Amino acid sequence: MLLARVMPCLLLRNAALVKTVQFKNPSYVGDPINAIRIYNEKEVDELIFLDITATVEGKRPQLKLLADIASECFMPVAYGGGISRMDDVDAIFSIGIEKVSINSHAVAEPTFVTRVADKYGTQAVVVSIDVKRSIFGKYEVCTRGGRTATGRDPIAFALEMEKAGAGEIILTSIDRDGTGKGYDIDLLKRVASAVTIPVIASGGAGRIEDCGIAVREGGASAAALGSMAVYHGRNRAVLINFPTREELDLVLPN
Amino acid sequence: MIVIVDYGMGNLGSILNMLKKIGVKAKISSDRSDIDSAGKLILPGVGAFDTAMRHLHESGLLDALNEAVLHRKKPTIGLCLGMQLLTQGSEEGNLPGLGWIPAETRRFRFPAELSNLKVPHMGWNSISVSPDKPLVRDLRDPSRFYFVHSYHVVLRDQTDAAATTTYGYEFVSMIQKGHIMGTQFHPEKSHQYGMKVLSNFAELA
Numbered sequence A: 001m002l003l004a005r006v007m008p009c010l011l012l013r014n015a016a017l018v019k020t021v022q023f024k025n026p027s028y029v030g031d032p033i034n035a036i037r038i039y040n041e042k043e044v045d046e047l048i049f050l051d052i053t054a055t056v057e058g059k060r061p062q063l064k065l066l067a068d069i070a071s072e073c074f075m076p077v078a079y080g081g082g083i084s085r086m087d088d089v090d091a092i093f094s095i096g097i098e099k100v101s102i103n104s105h106a107v108a109e110p111t112f113v114t115r116v117a118d119k120y121g122t123q124a125v126v127v128s129i130d131v132k133r134s135i136f137g138k139y140e141v142c143t144r145g146g147r148t149a150t151g152r153d154p155i156a157f158a159l160e161m162e163k164a165g166a167g168e169i170i171l172t173s174i175d176r177d178g179t180g181k182g183y184d185i186d187l188l189k190r191v192a193s194a195v196t197i198p199v200i201a202s203g204g205a206g207r208i209e210d211c212g213i214a215v216r217e218g219g220a221s222a223a224a225l226g227s228m229a230v231y232h233g234r235n236r237a238v239l240i241n242f243p244t245r246e247e248l249d250l251v252l253p254n
Numbered sequence B: 001m002i003v004i005v006d007y008g009m010g011n012l013g014s015i016l017n018m019l020k021k022i023g024v025k026a027k028i029s030s031d032r033s034d035i036d037s038a039g040k041l042i043l044p045g046v047g048a049f050d051t052a053m054r055h056l057h058e059s060g061l062l063d064a065l066n067e068a069v070l071h072r073k074k075p076t077i078g079l080c081l082g083m084q085l086l087t088q089g090s091e092e093g094n095l096p097g098l099g100w101i102p103a104e105t106r107r108f109r110f111p112a113e114l115s116n117l118k119v120p121h122m123g124w125n126s127i128s129v130s131p132d133k134p135l136v137r138d139l140r141d142p143s144r145f146y147f148v149h150s151y152h153v154v155l156r157d158q159t160d161a162a163a164t165t166t167y168g169y170e171f172v173s174m175i176q177k178g179h180i181m182g183t184q185f186h187p188e189k190s191h192q193y194g195m196k197v198l199s200n201f202a203e204l205a
Helices: A033-044 A061-072 A085-093 A104-108 A112-122 A152-163 A185-194 A209-216 A247-251 B014-020 B030-036 B049-059 B062-071 B079-083 B191-204
Strands: A005-014 A016-023 A025-030 A048-052 A077-080 A099-102 A125-133 A139-143 A168-173 A199-202 A222-225 B002-005 B026-029 B040-043 B074-081 B103-107 B121-125 B146-150 B151-155 B162-167 B169-179 B180-183
Touching: A005 A033, A005 A199, A016 A033, A033 A048, A033 A061, A061 A077, A061 A152, A061 B014, A061 B049, A077 A125, A085 A099, A085 A112, A099 A112, A099 B191, A104 A112, A104 A139, A104 A152, A112 A125, A112 A152, A125 A152, A125 B026, A139 A152, A152 A168, A168 A185, A185 A199, A185 A209, A209 A222, A209 A247, A222 B014, B002 B030, B014 B026, B014 B191, B026 B030, B030 B062, B040 B062, B040 B079, B040 B191, B049 B062, B049 B079, B074 B079, B079 B151, B079 B180, B121 B162, B146 B162, B146 B191, B151 B169
Parallel strands: A005 A048, A005 A222, A048 A077, A077 A099, A099 A125, A125 A168, A168 A199, A199 A222, B002 B026, B002 B040, B040 B074, B074 B180
Antiparallel strands: A005 A016, A016 A025, A125 A139, B103 B151, B121 B146, B162 B169, B169 B180
16 A cells, blocks of 8 residues: 655745745745755655745746756656746746646636646645635635635545646645644545545644544544644754655654 | 657656666757667657657657667666557557567556556556566665556557556556666655666666
8 A cells, every 4th residue: 555645845936045934924944956855865755836926926936946956856846836838837847847837827818728738647746725714614725835725625625636637636724834833623624525535644744643633533534734844842943854764654643 | 868758748857857866968959860879768658659759750759769779779668658659559559569568558457356446546556566677676675656647558468568557457567678768757856766776777788
């Protein structure tokens, strides 16, 4: 049986690696290429890079930086941020990135997801869904780095994306992002039980046990680590780091 | 010197970086003279079969490659699509392959009860190795490799297989016929396991 994957989810702002709390206050945590070299040593299953300012600043993917990233990675890479054109998707795959992650443009133009899936296969298409809980306790899909509330229900939207051709969903809780309070298991459960494609839990992991909870209780196929991959300890000292396979095996279901 | 043949099919940076990391002299080149003087060749490849064959024809490197591999018998390894190009042809395209290995490239086809298996086969998977092939010498057990492909090689002579992998059924994931080799997975995206395969290749006499 395939083991549940656990992967760093790294945020880019221009050429720098940053980390947010609830999608706000991006703080500098380092250089992406240096970080990749450490994750190579740690033999992580996969890497996710998300450019958090591309869409809101109206920029296209930073192809030069992505080529450097792909060259350094000894593991597969997914990239998201500012993807809304097929020629950018073509460029990203030819650079050697294995998966594209589509967020704002999946809401704006769902058929774009289908076109990319038709051309490159569903396994190469990730739809990233950012979710906020409203003051009335209702879950809502947000785009543009959490800035725009769409009024869409995450379960219905996830189902629509599965039908459109998404091979995988990264489900991020904006409220939990950077807090270390654990994944939003209620949200995960609802989405993961509705779709048949793998769901990657994201937002809130504070301890390694959270990965096991996301898989066992939330039904996630994989877990993304943000803060845990770039910070160490209660004072959030910057330290590019990752749990070992042995440590992960202890908390993940066999 | 290992030459990574650049014929315009994707980014070869991670292959070069991995060879650098294991301390092997290598360069990326699309020059005929580099192929002539190379000790060994790596034939990479991502994308479609016919596009790759067309690029090889248009690059003007085909004669040099045939000369280096078939006559001068330089150790050569095809990676991913590069392994499929070694065969006589693929169901994916109409152009003949390089034909260096008696084999065909076919699409994954599963019986009804396995129809939940997705194509492409994408992700980390293991291999079973043939004990007597130098390319798979001293691979750590268990090893895992990163695959992404919709087509796979079907050998005419099973003794050319260096390793197999199971996805729905058993298929050939590594080949070695004397000095001609191939891996269906991406060694350059498979951490220390892929590194070991490339270093085995580099150490071949």
